[in-house]
Structures are given as C-alpha cells and as structure tokens.
Amino acid sequence: NSHAHALNTVMFTVEIRQSPIDIVPHQASRDPNLSQIVLNYDRCTSINISNNGHSVVVEFDDTDDRSVIQGGPLDNPYRLKQFHFHWGEKGCEGSEHTVSGNSYASELHLVHWNAVKYKTFDEAATAPDGLAVLGIFLDTGDDHRWLHTITDALYMVKFKGSITDFKDFNPKCLLPSSLHYWTYLGSLTTPPLHESVIWIVLKDPITVSEKQLGKFRMLLFTGEEEDQRLRMENNFRPPQPLKGRKVRSSN
Numbered sequence: 645n646s647h648a649h650a651l652n653t654v655m656f657t658v659e660i661r662q663s664p665i666d667i668v669p670h671q672a673s674r675d676p677n678l679s680q681i682v683l684n685y686d687r688c689t690s691i692n693i694s695n696n697g698h699s700v701v702v703e704f705d706d707t708d709d710r711s712v713i714q715g716g717p718l719d720n721p722y723r724l725k726q727f728h729f730h731w732g733e734k735g736c737e738g739s740e741h742t743v744s745g746n747s748y749a750s751e752l753h754l755v756h757w758n759a760v761k762y763k764t765f766d767e768a769a770t771a772p773d774g775l776a777v778l779g780i781f782l783d784t785g786d787d788h789r790w791l792h793t794i795t796d797a798l799y800m801v802k803f804k805g806s807i808t809d810f811k812d813f814n815p816k817c818l819l820p821s822s823l824h825y826w827t828y829l830g831s832l833t834t835p836p837l838h839e840s841v842i843w844i845v846l847k848d849p850i851t852v853s854e855k856q857l858g859k860f861r862m863l864l865f866t867g868e869e870e871d872q873r874l875r876m877e878n879n880f881r882p883p884q885p886l887k888g889r890k891v892r893s894s895n
C-alpha cells in the first residue's frame with residue numbers, strides 16, 4: 645500500500661496564503677520601512693482585449709521592462725502583463741477583497757511578474773515572489789471619464805474566446821488620486837490558485853457609473869457556438885482565511 649501512501653502524499657497540499665482576504669484597516673500594521681509604490685507605465689504597450697470565459701482581460705507587451713511596478717514591498721521591478729476585472733450582478737458586491745467586511749461593486753487587478761528572478765511568466769506564477777498584483781476598488785457614482793475606452797470595446801468581446809486589438813491604452817488613467825495601499829502575501833484568486841502573489845491593494849477606490857458597470861454584465865461566460873447564454877457576473881472569489889498573516893499598511 646506504499647502506492648496508496650504515495651498518492652496520498654502527492655494529493656495533499658497545504659493552503660496557507662490564499663486570496664482574497666477581508667482587510668481590517670485598524671489591524672493592519674503601519675510599516676515605516678514600506679516606501680511608496682512607483683508605476684512606470686508611460687511606455688506601456690497594450691495589445692488586445694479578450695473574453696477568456698472568466699473575465700475581460702487587456703494584455704500588454706511584457707518582452708522588456710517598458711511598463712513596471714516597483715517600490716513598496718517589492719525587491720525588484722515587476723513587469724505589467726495584463727489587467728482584468730471582477731464584478732457582481734448588483735452594485736453592493738463584486739470586489740474580491742473586502743474592507744471591514746464591506747464589498748465594493750468591482751475590483752481591477754493589474755498583474756505583474758518578476759522578470760528579474762524568473763525567465764517566463766509561467767515560471768514566476770508558481771514562485772512565492774513571482775507575481776505582484778495591484779488591486780483597485782471600483783465604487784459606483786458618476787461616470788469614470790476614461791473607463792468608457794474599455795466599456796465601448798466590450799461589445800467586441802461579448803463571447804468567451806473573443807479577442808480584438810486594443811492599442812494605446814495606458815492604465816494609469818484608472819488609478820485613484822492616492823497610492824496609499826495595504827500589502828500582504830497571497831495567491832491567485834482563480835485556478836490554479838498558486839500562492840505566488842504579493843498583493844498591493846489601494847485604499848482609495850475609483851468611481852464608475854452603474855451604466856458603465858452594466859456594460860461588463862453584458863459579457864457572457866459562454867462561447868458564440870453554445871446554445872446557453874450565461875451572463876458574465878459574480879466572477880469574484882469570496883475572502884479566504886487569514887491563517888495568521890500580517891497585513892501591512894503604507895503611510
């Protein structure tokens with residue numbers, strides 16, 4: 645039965661740093677050593693926008709250090725690879741991280757990878773310091789003046805598997821006024837759930853309108869050839885156990 649024993653060993657993985665989490669601000673430790681994060685996106689090159697059946701994704705040219713995030717908890721610059729969103733079916737839920745138990749309507753994730761230490765994204769995606777994801781909350785209110793560039797393109801990627809050109813988009817226009825953040829060690833929030841993400845979650849949300857958010861909900865989880873049409877909504881994972889992790893706060 646050594647075979648059964650071996651299978652049992654192989655199948656058992658310890659999950660100690662899963663994401664998202666509920667962030668409790670006054671339990672986060674203010675760390676004076678935490679510098680500000682720096683986003684060098686001025687030479688970023690967006691390539692396309694696509695519907696991968698889980699979210700809408702804008703991909704970037706990550707073949708050199710043209711667009712990186714650095715500073716804060718990061719020891720190296722991390723290259724921007726893609727950004728995507730998570731949202732609900734109504735305004736009161738949709739974000740992945742929560743703040744004192746409260747959800748935002750949506751959450752934007754800018755995914756970066758450590759190309760200094762790892763040769764490829766896939767290698768970085770399995771390393772404990774391989775990825776850095778910048779999380780930005782979306783609140784509902786007035787129209788966001790630049791989000792329409794994205795929402796106007798969503799009809800082109802309605803179905804799972806659809807993709808279209810999306811050039812000259814700089815995600816700097818989606819940042820809130822302050823880059824104050826919380827940071828903790830976590831994971832991807834979708835399969836394969838690798839525990840390879842240094843999370844940097846901005847404290848201040850950006851504001852978008854219900855109308856703009858509604859356009860995300862006209863995307864479909866299903867492909868054009870499928871007879872069932874499933875609206876893409878509630879593509880957020882609920883908060884996971886903290887398991888003793890410390891959340892640090894920038895000044």
Ligand SMILES: CC#CCNS(=O)(=O)c1cc(S(N)(=O)=O)ccc1C(=O)O
Nearest residue numbers: 726753755766769777831832833834836
């Ligand atoms: C191997 C591997 C991998 C993960 N890819 S991703 O980092 O772009 C990613 C990250 C996240 S998240 N929510 O963890 O940032 C969600 C979805 C994706 C995706 O595949 O599209």
Ligand SMILES: [Zn+2]
Nearest residue numbers: 728730753833
């Ligand atoms: Zn995400």
